[in-house]
Amino acid sequence: MKEKKINIRWANTNDAADLVMLNDAFNGVGMSIDEVKGNLTITNELIALAVMDDLPVGFACAQYCKSFCYRGLQGEVTELYITEVARGRGLGTLLIAFLEEELRVRGVTSVKVLTGKKNEIAIKTYERSRYYRQEEVLLQKNL
Template structure:
């Protein structure tokens, strides 16, 4: 098995549309819309391949806010086909997205995930993301207590924001955020 991550290209648009439909449900986005989005948005899109077949994707954004001096980043989407899970694909995608964000000058990355998405929370915590209460207005842990954790010692600040979420799809674990 050969695992490779790389920035997505327009040639990946059809497979991205398929994977996005698996991830988010609903109608498949037309390939032309995916290509247009890739051309016009500032979004970072990484894909993971196993033996040349795209099996997952991740998306991230970098942005400035007048509230903070530094450039901020956010991992906004991460999906791996069920048959490719537990093979290091998500880890490779996170590494790829972080590298691409750092290249843009980002010094702080945050992730928003559902409070019941234990698998994702554990994965991000393995990457030294820490739960951060400051930027999560309504986040509470499983006991209903607000999350208050210290920021890691690493030079890259990684924040894991836990949000209330509604599960969508049939036992899919996919979430829509409120």
């Protein structure tokens, strides 16, 4: 069986159509290509794309900020998605490491992740990247 060629790189506006498809599969948000292109040009979000044999098969996003409450910049991995056909190849771990390296270069000292407590596959992926569980409660309100 031929080994798949895997590449992790930064997403750009040329990837908008692929990002629309991947995000819709993951989040069910039917954004347009123009919306995604616009968002890519104005955001400070880090968006990494996983490509396997020249086909985009996943993405991960991270953000970071400075708070007066903490020393150093705080980061968060906000999204991580791999298509079903590409799962089990370590792409999630590669995407996380790719984001972490850029966050580190930018001065981020701590990174957090929020995922569903029953999302064991994602939790195991993050734990393989040395994230650990904490007891916190998420409260949310739509405005």
